[in-house]
Structures are given as C-alpha cells and as structure tokens.
Amino acid sequence: xxxxxxxxxxxxxxxxxxxxxxxxxxxxxxxxxxxxxxxxxxxxxxxxxxxxxxxxxxxxxxxxxxxxxxxxxxxxxxxxxx
Amino acid sequence: xxxxxxxxxxxxxxxxxxxxxxxxxxxxxxxxxxxxxxxxxxxxxxxxxxxxxxxxxxxxxxxxxxxxxxxxxxxxxxxxxxxxxxxxxxxxxxxxxxxxxxxxxxxxxxxxxxxxxxxxxxxxxxxxxxxxxxxxxxxxxxxxxxxxxxxxxxxxxxxxxxxxxxxxxxxxxxxxxxxxxxxxxxxxxxxxxxxxxxxxxxxxxxxxx
Numbered sequence: 001x002x003x004x005x006x007x008x009x010x011x012x013x014x015x016x017x018x019x020x021x022x023x024x025x026x027x028x029x030x031x032x033x034x035x036x037x038x039x040x041x042x043x044x045x046x047x048x049x050x051x052x053x054x055x056x057x058x059x060x061x062x063x064x065x066x067x068x069x070x071x072x073x074x075x076x077x078x079x080x081x082x
Numbered sequence: 083x084x085x086x087x088x089x090x091x092x093x094x095x096x097x098x099x100x101x102x103x104x105x106x107x108x109x110x111x112x113x114x115x116x117x118x119x120x121x122x123x124x125x126x127x128x129x130x131x132x133x134x135x136x137x138x139x140x141x142x143x144x145x146x147x148x149x150x151x152x153x154x155x156x157x158x159x160x161x162x163x164x165x166x167x168x169x170x171x172x173x174x175x176x177x178x179x180x181x182x183x184x185x186x187x188x189x190x191x192x193x194x195x196x197x198x199x200x201x202x203x204x205x206x207x208x209x210x211x212x213x214x215x216x217x218x219x220x221x222x223x224x225x226x227x228x229x230x231x232x233x234x235x236x237x238x239x240x241x242x243x244x245x246x247x248x249x250x251x252x253x254x255x256x257x258x259x260x261x262x263x264x265x266x267x268x269x270x271x272x273x274x275x276x277x278x279x280x281x282x283x284x285x286x287x288x289x290x291x
Binding site: 009010012013014016017019036037039040041043044045047048049050051052053054056057058060061064065067068069071072075076 | 103104106107110111114115118119128132135136139140143194195196197198199200201203204206209210214215218219222233237238240243258261262265266268269272273276
C-alpha cells in the first residue's frame with residue numbers, strides 16, 4: 001500500500017520501538033526509500049531519543065547517593081524491622 | 083530499564099525481612115535514578131525532588147512487607163515515588179488541586195515534526211560538550227508535564243511500555259500516544275538547534291580541523 005508522509009509521521013515513535021506490524025513496517029520502509037523528508041524526520045527523531053537516554057544529559061546531583069544512603073542508615077538504626 | 087533482577091530482589095527482600103537490614107542499600111540502589119528523575123519531573127525543583135526521594139525510600143523500607151511480588155519491585159517503588167510527588171504538589175498552596183491531572187491527552191498541540199531534508203547523525207560523543215546536554219535538558223523541561231513524565235521514564239530511564247504505564251497509573255495505549263507526541267515535540271524543538279553538533283567531516287575528534 002502507498003502511504004503518505006503524514007501517515008508515516010503517525011508511526012515514527014512506534015517504528016523506532018519496533019512496535020509496528022510487518023505489513024506496516026514494509027509500507028513505511030518503502031516510503032522511506034524515496035522520501036528524503038521522512039528519512040530525515042525519522043533519523044533526527046531516533047537521534048534525539050538516543051541522545052536523551054545518555055546518562056550525561058541528566059545526572060544525579062553531586063552527593064545525592066551518599067546523602068540518601070546515610071539517611072537510610074539512620075532509619076535502619078532507629079526503626080525496627082519492616 | 084537497567085538491570086532488573088527479580089530473583090535478586092526477591093531474595094534480598096526475604097533476607098531483609100528476616101533481619102539483614104543492611105541489604106536494603108543494595109536493593110534500592112538500582113532504583114535511585116528512576117525515583118529521583120520521576121520526582122524531578124513532577125516537582126521541577128532539585129532540592130524538593132531529593133527530599134521527596136529520601137522520603138520515598140524510607141516509605142519503601144517501612145512498607146517492604148507489603149510488596150506482593152505481582153508487579154516488578156521497581157514499578158512498585160516508582161508508584162510510591164509518584165504518590166509522594168503528587169502528595170507534595172497537592173500541599174503546595176499556590177497550585178490548584180484539580181490542575182494536577184487536568185492536562186489530558188486531547189489537548190491541542192502541534193505534533194507535526196520539524197521538516198528536514200537531511201540529517202547527519204550526532205554521535206553520543208558530542209555530549210562531551212556541556213552545551214549539547216543543556217539544550218537537550220531545556221527541550222525536555224519545556225514539555226508539558228504529561229509528556230515530560232513519559233520521556234523521563236521511557237526514554238531516559240528506559241522503562242518498557244508496561245512498566246511506564248504502571249508507574250504513571252495510565253493505560254499502555256495512553257503511554258504510546260503520549261510517547262509519540264512527546265518525541266514529535268522534542269524533534270520539532272530540538273532538531274533545528276542540534277544540527278550544528280553534527281561532525282563536520284569524517285571523525286568526531288581530531289579529524290575536524
């Protein structure tokens with residue numbers, strides 16, 4: 001089936017997650033072969049998804065873990081077993 | 083999601099309840115980032131999010147005997163974190179209670195992507211530049227809350243659809259719809275700003291001069 005650009009955009013997120021069925025994937029792949037706009041939209045979206053997943057984008061505040069675990073220690077000392 | 087290990091968790095919980103309390107440190111460690119960033123996305127304040135994260139962890143400890151094992155441990159922990167965050171939002175006097183869940187999926191928004199004719203991939207090595215990470219953070223922080231939460235859990239903490247749905251108390255279908263919209267909004271906002279971070283020629287380091 002021939003599908004248009006807007007149709008492809010609807011499924012870009014699902015396509016990236018591998019959450020489209022084989023027939024739809026084939027239709028999208030076919031469209032991507034000849035549509036440089038949709039290819040660029042897909043590639044840029046996937047690129048953004050990969051970049052934001054990197055631990056360097058959102059880091060825990062300095063000392064977060066140490067403060068959390070000393071709080072846990074205080075609780076373990078004072079409280080009875082759960 | 084990173085390194086969920088149900089057998090390790092079940093064994094840990096059994097031993098903690100049996101008196102080996104110190105094992106709680108190891109049990110909670112893999113959940114720390116998820117707890118903090120879920121709370122940060124709700125509360126939008128680092129100090130408040132850290133305080134709420136500590137409260138969450140103590141509540142997890144005190145309620146450990148109530149964990150049924152019919153969901154993943156981490157999902158259960160994140161639902162406690164979410165309740166802690168929502169409770170704090172309700173207590174904030176300058177925020178109307180009914181606005182908490184008022185943002186709905188049928189709100190109008192423009193989910194059309196930024197139209198590009200080509201894209202040169204930006205490698206993760208480019209994140210050595212602090213400016214790139216700052217642009218990505220600003221893009222995510224500018225999203226409406228319901229979309230920001232989804233990006234935090236699904237794309238930053240890399241939880242699966244089912245776990246994301248359980249942690250946020252919404253259906254898997256709603257997760258997919260919001261994720262699609264959130265990613266489209268991010269691409270639209272970020273792609274034009276990110277273009278300049280693509281390697282100029284072959285090779286990222288050294289080969290650029």
